[in-house]
Amino acid sequence: MELRHLRYFLAVAETLNFSRAAVQLNMAQPPLSQQIRALEKELGVKLFNRQQRPLQLTPAGQAFLPEAHGVLTQVERASRIAQQANRGEVGQLVIGFNSAAMQTVLPAILKAFSRQFPLVKLQLCELDSQLQLEQLANGQIDCGFLHSQQREMFHYHVLCKEPLVVALPDSHRLVGQSVLSLEALLDETFILPPPKLGQSFYYQVLKLCEGHGFIPKVIQEARFLQTVLGLVVAGMGIALVPASIKNLQRRGVVYRELQPTFEIETLLAWPSTPPGPVLSHFLKTAIG
Secondary structure (H helix, E strand, C coil): CCHHHHHHHHHHHHHCCHHHHHHHHCCCHHHHHHHHHHHHHHHCCCCEECCCCCCEECHHHHHHHHHHHHHHHHHHHHHHHHHHHHCCCCEEEEEEECHHHHHCCHHHHHHHHHHHCCCEEEEEEECCHHHHHHHHHCCCCCEEEECCCCCCCEEEEEEEEEEEEEEEECCCCCCCCCEEEHHHHCCCEEEECCCCCCHHHHHHHHHHHHCCCCCCEEEEECCCHHHHHHHHHCCCCEEEEEHHHHHHCCCCEEEEEEECCCEEEEEEEEECCCCCHHHHHHHHHHHC
């Protein structure tokens, strides 16, 4: 049985006339009659009572009619979805992101993309930069918003740059100063990401401090910025964080400018292999 047999059956069932159905299908009447007989032979039942005038569906034909309608409707839907997927209008995108991206560029990008492609399902995964690189490499995420200096394996685009600020507990002795020098932090204990998880950031901070005559005393390592801020509130130490993190407005934390500092880049990263249609649309939305 082929789909055309179902279309032939539906045309005859709707018109209850072989001649009119043949005109509707843009074919001659004898071949249409032959195709209906072939369908009946394959099914082993009579679909039409040809002795009655006008033509009538048999009980088997009446039962077959909604099923044939359903099959063709499902096939048309599947065809439409396949075409939409080929155009990147439906599908799924798994996106990695870090806290800084969610406080800067990511919300506007997600809003613009979802407005243009509402049928694409977005799965968001909050991950540190190192985990994003690992999951990009093994295909667990399609793209990532991250901080990284390791740019050999993937395509990257810099979305924004922002300075670091100092996160202090609100009872800290330095909160009265609006701008802090690195030298003022000489005796402070620092909260930083583990070197293996945030290599570029960890070593950038280390290099900055060493350039001003001291090695930071790292008392605690934390993977996520929300955890970092919680440790700051607890008085475990201070932290250098992207300026956008001030948007979190964590109670018990105050932020102060740091001079000198360095700019940390938020990047969009994706595999070096040619992107599929959905990812291509997302990259166009994010990068322009």
